[in-house]
Structures are given as C-alpha cells and as structure tokens.
Amino acid sequence: MNKEKKPEWFDEANPEQFATVVKKGVELPQDSHQFVKKQTFQKRNFHEPNLEELASGILAGNRTLLARAITLIESNAEQHFQKAQELLQMLLPHSGKAIRIGITGVPGAGKSTFIEAFGTYLCDLGLRVAVLAIDPSSSISGGSILGDKTRMEQLSRNPRAYIRPSPSAGKLGGVHRKTRETMLLCEAAGFDVILIETVGVGQSEVIVREMVDFFMLLVLTGAGDELQGMKKGIMELADAIIVNKADGPNKKLALKTKAEYSRILHFLQPATKGWETKAFTCSALYEEGMNDIWSTIKEFENNTKKSGVFAERRRMQTKEWIYSMIVDQLQFSFFYHQGVKPLLPKIENEVISGSRTATSAVEELFRVFHDNKH
Numbered sequence: 001m002n003k004e005k006k007p008e009w010f011d012e013a014n015p016e017q018f019a020t021v022v023k024k025g026v027e028l029p030q031d032s033h034q035f036v037k038k039q040t041f042q043k044r045n046f047h048e049p050n051l052e053e054l055a056s057g058i059l060a061g062n063r064t065l066l067a068r069a070i071t072l073i074e075s076n077a078e079q080h081f082q083k084a085q086e087l088l089q090m091l092l093p094h095s096g097k098a099i100r101i102g103i104t105g106v107p108g109a110g111k112s113t114f115i116e117a118f119g120t121y122l123c124d125l126g127l128r129v130a131v132l133a134i135d136p137s138s139s140i141s142g143g144s145i146l147g148d149k150t151r152m153e154q155l156s157r158n159p160r161a162y163i164r165p166s167p168s169a170g171k172l173g174g175v176h177r178k179t180r181e182t183m184l185l186c187e188a189a190g191f192d193v194i195l196i197e198t199v200g201v202g203q204s205e206v207i208v209r210e211m212v213d214f215f216m217l218l219v220l221t222g223a224g225d226e227l228q229g230m231k232k233g234i235m236e237l238a239d240a241i242i243v244n245k246a247d248g249p250n251k252k253l254a255l256k257t258k259a260e261y262s263r264i265l266h267f268l269q270p271a272t273k274g275w276e277t278k279a280f281t282c283s284a285l286y287e288e289g290m291n292d293i294w295s296t297i298k299e300f301e302n303n304t305k306k307s308g309v310f311a312e313r314r315r316m317q318t319k320e321w322i323y324s325m326i327v328d329q330l331q332f333s334f335f336y337h338q339g340v341k342p343l344l345p346k347i348e349n350e351v352i353s354g355s356r357t358a359t360s361a362v363e364e365l366f367r368v369f370h371d372n373k374h
C-alpha cells in the first residue's frame with residue numbers, strides 16, 4: 001500500500017479514529033501501521049486549538065481560527081458537532097450585530113459581479129463584509145454552481161472581506177444550520193455586513209429569506225412577457241428588486257424593466273411589514289447604483305428597527321433555527337441508527353424490484369428504529 005495514500009478504512013472527518021481503533025485492538029489492514037505512525041507524528045506537531053483559544057481568536061478577528069471554527073461547524077462527524085455547539089454557546093452573546101443581507105438571482109444575472117462591486121463599495125466605507133453562499137446544486141448533483149469558478153477575485157483580496165464558499169450538505173441536509181451558524185461566527189468575529197448568496201432556482205431562496213434581515217432579487221432586463229413568467233412567489237420574498245446590467249445600450253431597456261417591476265410590485269404582498277418593496281437599476285460591472293442600494297438598506301434597517309419588525313423577524317428566525325435543527329437531528333439519528341443503516345440497502349432493493357411496497361418498507365424501518373433506540 002502506498003504510504004501517502006489514505007487507506008479506505010480511514011474516515012477523514014474523524015482523526016481520533018486512530019486512537020480508538022488502536023485502543024480497541026481492532027485488527028488493522030496490512031501496512032496501516034505506517035500510516036498511523038505518520039498521522040500520529042503529524043498530529044503531535046500540529047497544535048489543535050482548544051475551544052477557549054478558538055473563541056478568543058475569533059473575537060480578536062483571527063481569520064485562520066475563524067476558518068477552523070467554520071470547518072468544525074461544517075463537519076458531519078458527531079464529536080465535531082458537540083465541539084461546534086460549545087463554541088457557538090461561547091460566542092452567541094457576541095453575535096447578532098451585523099446587518100444580514102440575502103441575494104438571489106438566476107444564473108447569469110450577475111450575482112458574483114454584483115457582490116464583488118457591492119462588497120468592495122462597503123469595504124471602502126470602512127465596513128467589514130463576510131460573504132457566504134447556499135448552493136442548492138451541491139446536495140443534488142454533488143457539483144457546485146457557486147463554487148467552481150474563481151469568483152470575486154478582487155473582493156477576496158480585500159483585507160476587510162471574508163468569502164466562504166458554500167458548505168456541502170451531504171445527503172442529510174444541514175446547510176441551513178451550517179450557514180446560519182457560520183453567520184453567527186462571522187458576527188462574533190466583528191463583520192458588520194453578512195451577504196448570503198444563493199441561486200434562484202428552488203427552495204434555497206426561501207431558506208436564505210429565513211435567515212436574513214433584507215433580501216434582494218437580482219434580475220435581468222427583459223420584456224413584459226418575461227416578467228409575467230417570473231414566479232410571483234420569489235418576488236414576494238424580496239425587499240428590493242435590482243435590475244442589473246443597466247449600462248451601455250442596455251440602459252434604456254433596464255429603466256423600462258425597472259418601471260415594469262415597480263408596476264407589478266404594486267399588486268404584490270410586500271415581504272416585510274411596513275416596507276414597500278422597490279425596484280432599482282444598477283451596473284455591477286461599472287459599479288454604478290451601489291450607493292442607492294446601500295442607502296435603501298440603511299433606511300430599511302432604521303424603519304424596521306423603529307417599528308419592531310426587525311427584532312420580531314429575528315425572533316421568528318431563531319425559532320425557525322430550532323425547528324430546522326430538530327429535522328436535521330431526526331434525520332441524523334434515523335439514518336445513522338444501528339438497526340436502520342444496515343437494513344436500508346436491502347429494503348431499498350426490495351421496493352425498487354417491486355417485491356414490496358414503499359409503505360411497508362418504511363413501516364419496517366420505523367419499527368426497527370423505535371424498538372431499538374440505539
């Protein structure tokens with residue numbers, strides 16, 4: 001076996017596995033000793049910060065420790081989960097001060113270009129900006145719409161900005177929790193603005209709406225017919241609709257599109273009580289229109305803080321957080337259940353081959369789950 005190559009039995013998310021395996025006297029595959037020795041050596045030479053060190057480092061704005069903590073939050077390993085929760089508990093009192101902004105739009109609307117321009121504009125104002133992403137494709141196809149390209153190059157080099165690609169969900173979801181908790185860590189690290197980006201192609205914009213204060217929809221110029229085709233539901237989530245690419249020969253059409261959106265918005269339910277959703281134009285490429293958008297967000301913040309809507313929404317979102325975690329936990333305990341896990345492939349095959357119904361299969365799985373709690 002190649003010493004450099006990771007043996008198949010080694011679970012990367014669980015380096016402590018070595019200690020357990022060795023302690024329990026489990027028979028290891030041939031040559032694995034070399035690998036264990038090397039890993040143990042590497043581990044000894046690598047200082048693993050404890051939770052206090054992580055927490056105080058994050059509060060002091062240390063990027064490396066922030067990145068480590070986010071990795072801990074994104075891990076699906078059980079022992080990391082506990083640690084991450086303890087860390088969050090320590091940092092929770094220091095979170096909540098940023099303005100949380102969601103951005104969505106169909107692929108090609110110019111989200112990366114917009115965040116690059118808007119993020120840089122905010123950094124130039126002296127603000128610290130964290131950019132997070134929720135990518136619905138990563139759990140479905142294993143690929144990533146938001147992660148492949150080199151995105152936001154200029155912003156990623158800005159010392160006031162921090163960009164974190166979207167966490168991979170794995171089969172069992174958890175993106176909601178991971179993004180929300182990452183946001184809290186970023187707030188504890190002193191970021192003033194959190195931008196959460198998602199592709200407007202499905203459920204993910206609802207998830208983002210549920211964790212931000214202000215939600216923007218980035219759209220392209222288009223004729224009236226295309227606007228009619230736009231899902232009313234998405235428009236009703238937005239606090240602002242921004243017609244991007246309002247530059248060059250496109251400018252006139254962009255203004256027309258904006259007027260058309262304003263007309264439609266008039267008939268829709270606003271996303272936020274007491275706030276009238278407005279349409280804007282901007283050019284992310286030429287960094288035009290950023291000022292108007294930011295002053296609108298500030299106006300929104302002032303108004304909703306005064307009316308109590310801001311605080312009420314955050315309370316509701318915290319409640320949502322609890323429920324989404326309950327669902328995560330339920331899924332986790334079910335699919336990793338000692339009785340259910342080995343039974344699943346067999347039952348799956350039986351249903352696929354037509355020898356039993358899905359209902360009876362699910363019933364059996366739940367019987368096993370309930371009869372044997374661990």
Ligand SMILES: Nc1nc2c(ncn2[C@@H]2O[C@H](COP(=O)(O)OP(=O)(O)OP(=O)(O)O)[C@@H](O)[C@H]2O)c(=O)[nH]1
Nearest residue numbers: 106107108109110111112113244245283284285286
């Ligand atoms: N003329 C013009 N082109 C733009 C503007 N914003 C973005 N673009 C172009 O539109 C294309 C798509 O932009 P991206 O920022 O990659 O858009 P996106 O597909 O929504 O972004 P991701 O989903 O983040 O990849 C690129 O070729 C950009 O250069 C703009 O304001 N004006």
